[in-house]
Amino acid sequence: MPKRATKRGAERTPIGGSYDVIICGASFAGLTVARQLAGSGARTLLLDRYEIGERQTSACGIPTSWLRAMGLEASARQEFHTLVIHTPHGTSRYKLPWSFTTFDYRELCDLLFADCDCEFETAAVSGQRPGEGDEIAVETDRGTVSAPLVVDALGWKRVLAGNAYQPPDAPLSRGLEVHPPGSGQDMEIWIDRRYVPAGYGWSFPARDEVRVGVGSFDPRFHVKRTTVLLAEDLGRDAVRYQGNWIPHKLRRATEGNVFFVGDSAGHCLPLTAEGIRTAFYFAIALGEELRAVVEGRKDRAAALRDYAAFSDAHEWKYRWMLRAQRAVPRLPARAQRALIATVGVDAFVRWSFGHYLKIAPPEYAERYVRIPSRAKAPAASAA
Numbered sequence: 001m002p003k004r005a006t007k008r009g010a011e012r013t014p015i016g017g018s019y020d021v022i023i024c025g026a027s028f029a030g031l032t033v034a035r036q037l038a039g040s041g042a043r044t045l046l047l048d049r050y051e052i053g054e055r056q057t058s059a060c061g062i063p064t065s066w067l068r069a070m071g072l073e074a075s076a077r078q079e080f081h082t083l084v085i086h087t088p089h090g091t092s093r094y095k096l097p098w099s100f101t102t103f104d105y106r107e108l109c110d111l112l113f114a115d116c117d118c119e120f121e122t123a124a125v126s127g128q129r130p131g132e133g134d135e136i137a138v139e140t141d142r143g144t145v146s147a148p149l150v151v152d153a154l155g156w157k158r159v160l161a162g163n164a165y166q167p168p169d170a171p172l173s174r175g176l177e178v179h180p181p182g183s184g185q186d187m188e189i190w191i192d193r194r195y196v197p198a199g200y201g202w203s204f205p206a207r208d209e210v211r212v213g214v215g216s217f218d219p220r221f222h223v224k225r226t227t228v229l230l231a232e233d234l235g236r237d238a239v240r241y242q243g244n245w246i247p248h249k250l251r252r253a254t255e256g257n258v259f260f261v262g263d264s265a266g267h268c269l270p271l272t273a274e275g276i277r278t279a280f281y282f283a284i285a286l287g288e289e290l291r292a293v294v295e296g297r298k299d300r301a302a303a304l305r306d307y308a309a310f311s312d313a314h315e316w317k318y319r320w321m322l323r324a325q326r327a328v329p330r331l332p333a334r335a336q337r338a339l340i341a342t343v344g345v346d347a348f349v350r351w352s353f354g355h356y357l358k359i360a361p362p363e364y365a366e367r368y369v370r371i372p373s374r375a376k377a378p379a380a381s382a383a
Helices: 028-037 064-069 105-114 224-233 276-294 300-312 315-330 333-343 346-357 362-368
Strands: 021-024 044-048 061-063 076-087 090-103 119-122 125-130 136-140 143-147 149-152 172-178 187-190 199-205 210-216 242-247 258-260
Touching: 021 028, 021 136, 021 143, 028 044, 028 105, 028 276, 044 143, 061 064, 061 276, 064 076, 064 090, 064 276, 064 362, 076 333, 090 105, 090 333, 090 346, 149 276, 172 224, 199 224, 210 224, 258 276, 258 300, 276 300, 276 362, 333 346
Parallel strands: 021 044, 021 149, 044 119, 076 187, 149 258
Antiparallel strands: 061 090, 076 090, 125 136, 136 143, 172 210, 172 242, 187 199, 199 210
């Protein structure tokens, strides 16, 4: 079982020492990398400034097939087979070729962590510098730890890169949502300039709560007022806020000798802002690369090269989605409505959503994911 060494207040004693792997960030990507390393014999340290599962920064929805492939079905809250898209000039209901499921963030994180055999400490990571030999020293508010293999899964700030990446100048979207109690039957999207000039609003039911929010592709557009407006229009209370910046451009997956994954590598998809399954997807690949180093099948240089190549191979897909993100808001409202109605034809929905899922297919997780506490076929190298 993993060692959970959370410290608060006077118990926040100094940390230090050398490890085989240090993973900075304990959300979707970081936890998945740690789980891929379970049973490898690596002494792994997982760091996060908060308790595992403490700070939800997502609407927490994912293709159901990915939840199953990851062995995380117990965290599911509500499954949807249709998508409802509202515009000022009409509403379309898409029958999806695959279902989408909302889940509980803390429960999913706890499930991932239960399959890890790493050590965990709460500490705020501030940067990195060269350590002794081939090790990298990771600086935190509780001291310095080091390892030859270091992962930044800290999110859009890309802390270990050491270069400025600040809104509103960086390629970031912004999102905010409220979590009022209640229920609903439909997963709904609003493409309506009343709520946001470039972006969309949403309502995702999750059994006993509804996640209502607004996301803007323009980081200069403040979304709090219109998030409250959407909640009011739906008869929901604007309570339990959570929000975050969302990267919408792919970034380098390695820099120096550090590996980047999830939002720190820009792995969140443009246009849809879906970043959970891509965090899983790239984290599985990274975990397998690190495991190959730990087990002596590769050196660090080869793992850096191969992981970077794996991430870069997806660049054209991200580029095309970013073009769509920039183009759709420029269309007049009636043209947006016509496009949404055309895309809603069953044959086109099957084709487009099928290709969209293949950007990070669940079959990849079925092949490579490691679930130590459950029966699972042996994983192969991701390279």
